[in-house]
Amino acid sequence: xxxxxxxxxxxxxxxxxxxxxxRHTKQREVIVDAFFSAGRHITSEELFNIVKKKYPEIGYATxxxxxxxxxxxxxxxxxxxxxxxxxxxxxxxxxxxxxLVCLKCGRLIEVNDxxxxxxxxxxxxxxxxxxxxHKLEIYGICADCxxx
Amino acid sequence: xxxxxxxxxxxxxxxxxxxxxxRHTKQREVIVDAFFSAGRHITSEELFNIVKKKYPEIGYATxxxxxxxxxxxxxxxxxxxxxxxxxxxxxxxxxxxxxLVCLKCGRLIEVNDxxxxxxxxxxxxxxxxxxxxHKLEIYGICADCxxx
DNA sequence: AATGATAATGATTTTTATTATCATTTAGTA
DNA sequence: TACTAAATGATAATAAAAATCATTATCATT
Ligand SMILES: [Mn+2]
Ligand SMILES: [Mn+2]
Ligand SMILES: [Zn+2]
Ligand SMILES: [Zn+2]
Numbered sequence: 150x151x152x153x154x155x156x157x158x159x160x161x162x163x164x165x166x167x168x169x170x171x172r173h174t175k176q177r178e179v180i181v182d183a184f185f186s187a188g189r190h191i192t193s194e195e196l197f198n199i200v201k202k203k204y205p206e207i208g209y210a211t212x213x214x215x216x217x218x219x220x221x222x223x224x225x226x227x228x229x230x231x232x233x234x235x236x237x238x239x240x241x242x243x244x245x246x247x248x249l250v251c252l253k254c255g256r257l258i259e260v261n262d263x264x265x266x267x268x269x270x271x272x273x274x275x276x277x278x279x280x281x282x283h284k285l286e287i288y289g290i291c292a293d294c295x296x297x
Numbered sequence: 298x299x300x301x302x303x304x305x306x307x308x309x310x311x312x313x314x315x316x317x318x319x320r321h322t323k324q325r326e327v328i329v330d331a332f333f334s335a336g337r338h339i340t341s342e343e344l345f346n347i348v349k350k351k352y353p354e355i356g357y358a359t360x361x362x363x364x365x366x367x368x369x370x371x372x373x374x375x376x377x378x379x380x381x382x383x384x385x386x387x388x389x390x391x392x393x394x395x396x397l398v399c400l401k402c403g404r405l406i407e408v409n410d411x412x413x414x415x416x417x418x419x420x421x422x423x424x425x426x427x428x429x430x431h432k433l434e435i436y437g438i439c440a441d442c443x444x445x
Numbered sequence: 446a447a448t449g450a451t452a453a454t455g456a457t458t459t460t461t462a463t464t465a466t467c468a469t470t471t472a473g474t475a
Numbered sequence: 476t477a478c479t480a481a482a483t484g485a486t487a488a489t490a491a492a493a494a495t496c497a498t499t500a501t502c503a504t505t
Pocket of ligand 4: 399400401402403404438439440441442
């Protein structure tokens with residue numbers, strides 16, 4: 150079932166690059182594969198190191214560029230926490246969610262709250278503001294770090 | 298009445314640097330003054346340009362350093378939106394608030410919603426997470442940009 | 446299969462924001 | 476006044492991400 154999702158993810162990517170008149174390459178294949186399989190919230194550097202194992206000739210720039218492309222295709226999303234390197238989260242088939250950010254261990258905990266989402270809509274409307282997306286991050290100490 | 302606030306702001310700063318065993322300088326005086334008087338959400342560069350008028354010999358590094366110091370004193374707070382330069386918001390006497398961020402003109406609209414704040418606390422607690430601070434940004438199109 | 450237009454790659458450089466360095470000056474005190 | 480250490484200002488270093496560019500690869504067309 151994970152493979153079905155992966156196939157869908159890759160198909161969506163292929164459709165997207167075709168729509169843009171871009172080309173299919175071995176590098177893209179390997180990068181998108183690795184990005185889907187890797188955990189959430191990966192940096193370009195981490196992905197580069199993974200991809201290098203399958204494709205040692207790959208350049209960092211290619212990984213970075215294709216992560217940007219995945220973002221344009223709405224299959225990835227940038228996450229910027231403080232001064233850390235940008236992380237990329239895979240989006241396809243994943244519900245929107247917000248993050249609890251542990252200030253001790255850096256962990257990102259994914260959360261969701263419908264009521265908050267609704268109230269945000271309301272808040273925007275009250276200001277005659279058309280919301281497109283949002284970012285909610287709660288910084289603090291996670292359960293694990295507290296019990297240590 | 299604005300001057301009273303300014304006096305309070307500056308006194309808080311003076312108290313803070315004395316507690317830290319730091320020194321009072323003409324540069325600090327001018328920078329803190331300008332920072333308080335300037336609008337919200339200023340960049341270090343913008344502040345530098347303002348301060349230069351009163352004190353042409355000032356160095357950029359000094360402005361940057363003192364903004365960082367103001368943050369340590371909890372009199373300023375960094376705001377990072379996308380890839381923009383860090384902006385600094387004055388905090389003393391200002392309620393916590395969140396931001397609506399216009400994707401067209403870049404404007405930051407300050408908003409507040411008690412219900413959302415409460416629900417965030419609840420959400421954190423549900424995850425056994427101790428919240429310390431949070432960031433909520435809603436990106437979209439502001440009223441002005443819509444009417445143009 | 447060969448061609449040609451152009452997108453993609455990989456190595457490298459550039460950009461840009463922020464922090465660090467360091468010689469010199471200055472503040473605070475004894 | 477003199478001493479100690481913080482602060483300053485000019486500059487360099489750092490680091491992440493984007494841009495550049497010569498070369499290679501893709502793909503529609505022949
Ligand atoms: Mn996530
Ligand atoms: Mn604000
Ligand atoms: Zn933690
Ligand atoms: Zn606007």
